[in-house]
Amino acid sequence: MLIKPVQDMLLHNADHYLIPADIVAVVQADNNLYHAFLVLTKIKYSKIPVLDNDGHFEGLISLPLITEQMLGFDHLNTEILMHMHVSDVMETHVKTVQAVSDVEATLHLMINDPFVPVVDADGIFQGIITRREFMKSFNFLTHEIGKQYDMIEKDFSSSEKTN
Template sequence: MINKVIDHMMIENRQHFMIPGDVVASVSEENSLRHAFLVLTKVRYAKIPVLDRDDRLKGLVSLPMITNTMLGLDDLNIAPLDQLCVRDVMETEVVTIRDPYDVENVLHLLVDNPFLPVVSDDGTFTGIVTRREVMKGINYIGHNLDKAYTVTPKVEVEQLK
């Protein structure tokens, strides 16, 4: 279980962890792979959310998922970029969280995921929580713990070295 003081400071900062969905690069499940390829290339993210027409999260798509469709045995074929849509290659087994989310759970999930999509109860995409933003929160705690709390070590600092 996470330390109560640290949990409290993380929860105080929780609203800063989520990047709102309207500023997160995403594609529609109906977009062509060419469109997704261009978006991913321009934003330079490893993966981006895939949404349906009602802004519900349907999956994630990455450059390797797209480029795998272009690779033949001896050549590179770009025709699949116009023949297939994002729905045909996207990852659908996606770990998501709901807002408000449990900070300790998010910390565990971010060990294996660079970001976590945040969805509402009906599956509407509302944003992402990134490892980067959570690390900023941990940095905040490291610099402000003693400003908000009296920290008394149980062991002398010299013994910790």
């Protein structure tokens, strides 16, 4: 559990965390892999959200998932991308959050992922929270927390270290 001063300061800029769904590059689950490959290549991201036709979050698609399908023993088979769908290879076990205010859950998820999808209670994709935006707030926290709260300096050089 985050201590209140840290949570409060991380929430200070929470309105900047969410990159709204309407400006996030996505593909549809029923798109062919060729289309997804072109989108990912053009926008220069390695992974993007996958939605159904009603805007529900279905999972993530990445360049490695697509290129794995193209790899043959002695050549690349790009033709196969026209016949396979995003839903055939997408990552489906993706952890999401329902609100940007869920700071602790988001922090845990960002340890391994550069962004976290935000999905409402009905499964509708709301956007993403990026590690970059979170790090900007963490930077704010590290520089401002001493100005906002009385801090007691503690010596961690002795046996009190936990690592």
